[in-house]
Amino acid sequence: MTHTQLSAAASVELVRRHAVQGATLMTILHAIQDEAGYVPDEVVASLAQTLSLSRAEVHGVITYYHHFRSAPPARVTVQLCRAEACRSMGTEALKDHIEGHTGCRFDSGHAEDTELESVYCLGQCALSPSMMINGELHARVTPAKFDRLFAAAQTKVAEVTA
Numbered sequence: 777m778t779h780t781q782l783s784a785a786a787s788v789e790l791v792r793r794h795a796v797q798g799a800t801l802m803t804i805l806h807a808i809q810d811e812a813g814y815v816p817d818e819v820v821a822s823l824a825q826t827l828s829l830s831r832a833e834v835h836g837v838i839t840y841y842h843h844f845r846s847a848p849p850a851r852v853t854v855q856l857c858r859a860e861a862c863r864s865m866g867t868e869a870l871k872d873h874i875e876g877h878t879g880c881r882f883d884s885g886h887a888e889d890t891e892l893e894s895v896y897c898l899g900q901c902a903l904s905p906s907m908m909i910n911g912e913l914h915a916r917v918t919p920a921k922f923d924r925l926f927a928a929a930q931t932k933v934a935e936v937t938a
């Protein structure tokens with residue numbers, strides 16, 4: 777799924793929909809990010825008011841947890857597992873290949889339409905090296921397999937946004 781920048785009104789509506797009785801800040805933030813693809817800055821004031829917190833408290837939680845992003849994700853997001861089992865099966869060589877193929881660097885934000893992110897275990901250690909591309913899990917990834925998967929993800933995004 778691709779995501780675009782939300783308007784302020786749409787962000788406030790997001791909070792209204794997810795800040796149900798009994799929901800914690802964390803569960804609301806997860807729900808917002810699941811739906812919008814990121815946590816827009818515009819939700820901070822609304823969340824603070826709804827939960828009787830300061831804006832600084834809400835902002836602090838969003839920035840403390842690496843999982844939450846404050847800007848829409850790239851059109852193609854690659855999450856490569858760089859934990860031990862995958863490392864022993866060549867993840868670092870795969871990382872170099874991916875950077876060369878995409879022209880992007882891991883963990884440096886997103887350039888153009890691609891973001892490369894390191895993650896540490898996807899629960900597929902027996903099938904390493906593992907990765908996710910736009911939330912889809914892939915196992916035993918080789919450089920050639922990555923090239924095919926990446927091209928397919930780019931084509932899929934292009935079709936959705938055409």
Ligand code: FES
Binds near residue numbers: 861862899901
């Ligand atoms: S170490 Fe990579 S999936 Fe577990």
